[in-house]
Amino acid sequence: MREEIERQRRREAVLAGRAASVRPVVAASWRRMRSRGLDPGGGPRVAPLTGAELERRRAESPLAPLLPHLRRALAPAVEQSGLLAVVSDAEGRVLWRTGEMPVRRLADRLGFVGGSAWTEGNVGTNAIGTALVLDAPVMVQGGEHFVDSHTFWGCAATPVHDPWTGRTLGVLDVSGPAPAMHPHALAMVQLAAQVAELQVREQHRAGLDRLRAYAAPLVHGLPGPALVVDPHGHVAAAVGTSPPARVPLPDDLAVGTTWLPTLGPATAEAVPGGWLLRLDGGATPGASQLVLDLAGDVPTVTVSGPSGTWTHRLSPRHTELLLALVRHPEGRSARELALDLFADDTRVVTVRAELSRLRRSLGPVLEHQPYRLSSSVEARIELPTDAARLLPGSSAPVVTALRQEAAG
Incomplete structure (x- = not known):
């Protein structure tokens, strides 16, 4: 009993910021929780999805076809240790749970049920x-x-990522009573995710490959520069131009004229399995306005x-990164952006890698040394009317600060 009281005292001291006896990754997360005003004694802030909405998300999840593999890969942990295998979507919503009844009952006590939001901002x-x-x-x-x-x-x-697009497809998790968690549990879920x-x-x-076979004769002999890309912008064939391996495409790409930030004006034609893009030539025009829309369900x-x-x-x-840059037109260093996103200034490598990916989409809109938006760009942010709806799944300090400003 005395040891348990002492452990609780140490935990309270760390939570209050009077001590630093937890791992750095946990300490940074707790700083994010304190900045959000999350109560350690509270419960979930977001209600689970309705049954109909949960079924819709399951049906549309890109992880659904991979479920047989994921269940086979995690069966040893579930069957031998009495743990729970969980698959969530990219928003942290629990889609599937697999485990014996005793551990599922324990998870139910936590609110760790189908459709629940298992994000930092909701449950810490x-x-x-x-x-x-x-x-x-x-x-x-x-106690972490x-x-x-x-x-x-x-x-x-x-x-779990789509390595073709870089998109996060969801999260693979093994959970259960702390004494039952094996040190190799993390390696097990990583291996299962890598195979998926x-x-x-x-x-x-x-x-x-199928698109390449179709595209080679299609582009041969075209009068001007053109390329054929798959729906994600990967180049299958090109003539009269040397494009990158992948071209950022607008989400609303349709037949007709369009503008590509890295290639300039183009005319799009639909082909089986992708797009034919005829480049109209001329220098890539400079951007004059950027709108970061946070008012809808999906940031754009x-x-x-x-x-x-x-x-x-x-x-x-990328939403959090772009928000930080729009709010700081003078520019930010990688260290400052790491604090903006993670409350952890050691994550500069992650920041630089993500900025490199974002720059491939936005082209000359982003500059560096320091990281900033081009001075020729007029930028603004569109916010939801209710501050609580502002990126509800994010615990980044830059988002927390904007929520407080919008609410106040």
Whole structure:
């Protein structure tokens, strides 16, 4: 009893910021939770999805075809250790759970049920939510959870990506009572996710090979520069131009004229399995306006220039990065952006990698040394009327600060 009281005192001291005896990844997450005003003694803030909405998300999940593989890969952990295998979507919503009745009952007590939102902002530090924030594998054990009622629980999770597009497809998690969590649980979920990602890559690669076979005779002899791309912008064939391996495409690409930030004006024609893009020539026009739209369910960026407008859906990480840059037109260093996103100035490598990916989409709109928007771009943010709806799944300090300003 005395040891338990002492452990609780140490935990309270760390939560209050008077001590630093937890791992850096956990300490950074707790700083994000404190900045959000999350109560360690509270419960979930977001209600689970309705049955109909949960079924819709399951049917539309890109992980649904991979379920047989994921269940086979995690069966040893579930069957031998009495743990729970969980698959969530990219928003941290629990889609599927597999495990014996006793552990499912324990999960029910936590609200860890189908359709629940297992994000940091909803339930505090946990493997699924923190893995989504960091876009990296995470294990959280016992008292490392931010919320008091979760301190008997353990969890190990890793994001599952589409390696073809870079999009996060969801999260794979193993959870259960902390004493039952094996140290190798995290390695197990990582291996299962890696095999699943290889399957996704091979499906895309086969589609691109079919498109190449069709595109080669199609572009031969065209009078001007052109290229054929798959629906994700990967180049299958090109003539009269040397494009990158992948071209960012607008989300609303349709037959007719369009504008590509990295290539300029183009005319799009639909072909089986992709698009034929005839390049209209001339220098790529400079952008004059950027709108970061956070008012809808899916954040988007719209870039306008002399030759047209281009709209692109943003990942959660790119939304947070772009928000930080719009709010700081003077520019930010990688260290400052790491604090803006993670409350952790050691994550500069992650920031630089994500900015490199974002720049491939936005082209000359982004500059560096320091990282900033081009001085020729007029930028603005569109916010929801209710501050609580502003990126509800994000725990980034830059988002928390904007929520407080919008609410106040």
